Amino acid sequence: MIALEKRPAPSRAWSMATPFLAVLLTMIAGGIMFAILGKDPFAAIRTIFYDPLFNAQFASYSRPQLLVKAGPLILIAIGLSLGFRAGIWNIGAEGQYIIGAICGAATGLAFYPMESWIILPLMIIAGALGGLLWAMVPALLKTLFNTNEILVSLLMVYIAEQLLAAMALGALRSPDGGGFPGSRNLQQYPSAHNAELIAGTGLHLGVIAALIAVIMAYILLSRHMLGFHIQLAGSAPKAARFAGAKPGLLVVTCMGISGGLAGLAGLFEVAGPAGQISIDFNSGYGFTAIIVAFLGRLNPIGILLAGLLMALTYIGGELAQFTLGLPAASIQAFQGMLLFFLLGVDMLTNFRLRWKTKGAV
Amino acid sequence: MSPLFSANGLTKAYPGVIANEDVSFEIGTGEIHALLGENGAGKSTLVKTIYGLVKPDSGEMTLNGAPFAPPEPRAARSAGVAMVFQHFSLFEALDVAENVALGMENPPKPRALAQRISEVSAAYGLPLDPHRTVGDLSAGERQRVEIIRCLLQDPRLLIMDEPTSVLTPQEVDTLFATLNRLKSEGTSILYISHKLEEIRALCDAATILRRGKVVGRCDPRESSARELAEMMVGTALHRPERDITPPGAPVLEVMNLTLPPASAFGTALKDVSLTVRSGEVFGIGGVAGNGQDELMAALSGERRTDHAAICLDGAGIGALPPRDRRALGICSAPEERLGHAAAPDMSLTQNAMLTGAERRELTRGGFLNWGKSREFAEEVIERFDVRTPGPEEAARALSGGNLQKFVVGREILQSPRVLIVNQPTWGVDAAAAAAIRQALLDLAAGGAAVLVISQDLDELMEIATSFAALNAGRLSEPHPMTELSLDDIGLMLGGMGAETGETAA
Amino acid sequence: MDLSAINWLTLLASLMVAATPILLAGIGELVVEKSGVLNLGVEGMMITGAICGFAAAYNTQSAFVGFAAAAAGGAALSMIFGLMTQVLMSNQVATGLALTLFGLGFSALLGQSYIGIKGIEVSAVPLGPLADIPVLGPVLFQHDAVVYVAIALVASVWAFLKFTRAGLTLRAVGENHDAAHALGYKVVLIRLAAIGFGGACAGLGGAYLSLVRVPQWTEGMTAGAGWIALALVVFASWRPWRVLIGAYLFGGITVLQLNLQAAGAKIPVEYLSMSPYVITIIVLVVMSSGRGRAALAAPAALGRVFHKSG
Secondary structure, three states, rough: EEEEEEOOOOHHHHHHHHHHHHHHHHHHHHHHHHHHHOHHHHHHHHHHHHHHHOOOOOOOHHHHHHHHHHHHHHHHHEEEEEEHHHHOOOOOHHHHHHHHHHHHHOOOOOOOOOOOOOHHHHHHHHHHHHHHHHHHHHHHHHHHHHHHHHHHHHHHHHHHHHHHHHHHHHOOOOOOOOOOOOOOHHOOHHOOOOOOOOOOOOOOOOHHHHHHHHHHHHHHHHHEEHHHHHHHHHHHHHHHHOOOOOOOHHHHHHHHHHHHHHHHHHHHHHOOOOOOOOOOOOHHHHHHHHHHHHHOOOOOHHHHHHHHHHHHHHHHHHHHHHHOOHHHHHHHHHHHHHHHHHHOOHHHHEEEEEEEEOOOO | OOEEEEEEEEEEEEEEEEEEEEEEEEEEEEEEEEEEEEOOOOHHHHHHHHHOOOOOOOEEEEOOEEEEOOOOOOHHHHHOEEEEOOOOOOOOOOOOHHHHHHHOOOOHHHHHHHHHHHHHHHHHHOOOOOOOOOOOOHHHHHHHHHHHHOOOOOOOOOEEEHHHHHHHHHHHHHHHHHHHHHHHHOOEEEEOOOOHHHHHHHOOEEEEEEEEEEEEOHHHHHHOHHHHHHHHOOOOOOOOOOOOOOOOOOEEEEEEEEEOOOOOOOOOOOEEEEEEEOOOEEEOOOOOOHHHHHHHHHHHHOOOOHOOOOOOOEEEEEOOHHHHHHHHHHHHHOOOOOOOOOOOOEEEHHHHHHHOOOOOOOOOOOOHHHHHHHHHHHHHHHOOOOOOOOOEEEEHHHHHHHHHHHHHHHOOOOOOEEEEEEEEOOOHHHHHHHHHHHHHHHHHHOEEEEEEEOOOOHHHHOOOOEEEEEEEOOOOEEEEHHHHHHHHHHHHOOOOOOOOOOOOO | OOOOHHHHHHHHHHHHHHHHHHHHHHHHHHHHHHHHOOOOOOOHHHHHHHHHHHHHHHHHHHHHHHHHHHHHHHHHHHHHHHHHHHOOOOOOEEEHHHHHHHHHHHHHHOOOHOOOOOOOOOOOOOOHHHHOOOOOHEEEEEEEEHHHHHHHOOOOOOOOHHHHHHHHHHHHHHHOOHHHHHHOOOHHHHHHHHHHHHHHHHHHHHHHHHHHHHOOOOOOOOHHHHHHHHHHHHHHHOOOHHHHHHHHHHHHHHHHHHHHOOOOOOOOOOHHHHHHHHHHHHHHHHHHHHHHHHHHOOOOOOOOOOOOOO
């Protein structure tokens, strides 16, 4: 029989190895799932992980998509990881993402059709503020009334989705849209367009922002007192209080940063790749970012890599849908499985497996 | 007469440590048998083996002449073995009767059980209301719940694990009367303790454990405390030296501090006043749960109070957060080493940063200097003889004594003006305890004001110059330690004033 | 808006139907949390139950088989959570989230070929003369069996926790798992049983959505019902009968909001649709403020990882 035995200290080697092990296990389990669906598992795995980057036919389209998809995932996941490290569970990034997009787009559209260099910066500020304020609701309810931030932040996603529909159908609906839901397309409004910076790369301002967020988060966590307190609060809350960390301030800061970054991600998406506010504008980045954060072991560099990998599964999934007829939902299940395996093998960092022989009494 | 219980060659190893090695002993019927040993000597593992919580790697036991190898506590209980745990196995949100029922194999119907509890508690002089919620009970009352839970099963062998650590001297007398009565009824008792005087007063036989092995057997009534201590520790004990220097000017003053409890089952502080002078070790005694944690939190800054209720050199600091207080020279070490004074999963370097940032200037403009923090950790390790591979080791990998030396050393090396420590030697082996006590005395001799909160009266009598007792959130009038007898201290702990015996209202 | 357009009798009658999914999921989660485990995967287990129930009922044309399959599906998914949190000791919050994310994807995958298909009829329980009582009859006595099963379930959970030895043990494990272990109780097994029960209940709740309330299968059809069930447990301060009250209050709000939409209220539909979520948040705030009343009633070991040592 196998017994778990707590290690005297967390294993660093396993801490690095578990994400790779989890990806491997997910590929195996996913392959089995694809086989049950009647698809060739090897072709499916290849289509998801290899073809988007190296297949001559698709790579030219897929490669830029990698940055387009990874940008928002990384941006959101960096914010979430700060909170998760402190034991503050903002799982409503999807809502903050939507609100950021609405606020940013509304700011831009308010100036339409005026052209000025100031419009995009204003939109960026509005987007970040929108996400931040949306996240302040669970943060303040938590600090003032001790209300569970998990439930509140999540429930606010549904409110944000309804608000998104209301905006697409109401206040922000394009007057020239012939009555169809959806706002004006910001891609056709140069002052508000978050355009590709280098053609054919997918690189836009949101990707730059994500990279900056990675660097800032790295410095914050490894070199700054606030980052130290964040880690303390998650690893030993009483010790954090003893050290002088202020729990309420940490909640507000972590939720604020993650909300602001999610809002930014939403703004860059609506002003760039998506182009407009529509009923189905959000595509689950806020939830997938939770997986990205964990897969990256809540470490900024890890999140950067995890974001790229998760973006690959999105693109590869679409490709597999197109070439192999793999259902879209299977990719969602695949991503969920990845998180399972990751959390499951995570215990290897803190526990050691040991074979025990029974009957030694 | 054949023994009621015998253990033969019990061995149990955990990775890196042999908890019990070839342990053999016998307990006679109606005998109170002491199991004596330091923290970490293997007492807990041994009693868990008897109670069916731990399976030995080798060796066997007999009960009443028949082989005894309980696979789980249930089996031990039905064979007539009952146990009162050191850290109570009670459920705070449940009531007394429910707690008792959970520890029984076939509890009667709730109403009949409540009736039985009342009967037994009256018969043994342990008054208890079966319908009260356990979270509202004092430590002494909680122990009664555990004892009554055991007594209702008519045990042949009752195991008591460090039962007096949470009791006042008067409550100890009541407990001993109960145990002697059980003995006269033919029940055997295995009594685990490291308190020598108690064992000499109560027990008929003693088995002494050191590092997992039996190192001696004796009749404690015929051995001196000194002989027992030397068998237990292995060497002659070093007592801390102290210079009796007259205390200087008041440094830390607490005036009429009142603080509501932090949690549902916490204790409110009521009108607490005290003064600690330069060069003085001020001892605060009291049974756990009488406001020690709350007082500690108020002094360390974890909880804010009236600004003027706590003063340093006459200036109010009650509203300052922990980091500002440290900057002013108030350092502290809470009771719970792992999780409160230190973060278990973090390295010693990181744990040095935890409190050292201000006074050791480990930061600059909010940015951390890990190199300096590592040097600080190394200094603590060297000066306080902390046994560890190095400063990158996680705190939880250290033994209790070594981590406590690190925690206390980390505060002392910040040259505090005031040091507040709660339970400085709780669960620490004798050598480390002596080192820590000596360090506290040295700090005071250097002019600092030292406040020691402890449940260990022997410790306070050894190092404190003044003594006051906490009871239900109130602090007694302080007295010079030399003027107090053990009886006086007992009365103070019970909420009565010393000497005059007036009620501290 | 014309309030008289609302048929208040129908509204009251549909209240019990609207409340049943969250009532089932909520009472199951209550038992899980009483054992000291926080399973945030209710949403995932509900939606899995919804598709399992719909598919099984459609293929066998039996509502009973459908509900049984839903309970089995929910329980099976909950066992993944149980294995991860109880045996592999993973973080309960993260694992619960993973369960929801996985459940949403997995159910969509299973439900591919069932989109847009009409479900089967689930008939009312013939309660004879009771159903014919004016006013009370349509409101209380003309429902399908699951509505009554849900109420019976609340009563049984209440009795189980209050009067039985097993219920006492379950509460003890949720209060202090170390003490329970020291007394020889099998903490992990007891918790796994509770998690399985919670999963089965969530599955039933999901199936009630896809078989009775809607009744058809659409992706993501639970739309936050699982999260509302979690909030319901907090609202109820971990007491079974209060889960019932909370579920019916919430059911009432949902139904009223839908009726207002139908009656052509001047407020845009989207704002009415968000009202249940807004109200849930307000209720959570009220319950948690006031010196942490709700927190006081929470099982003390809720969400903490148990690892037996020695």
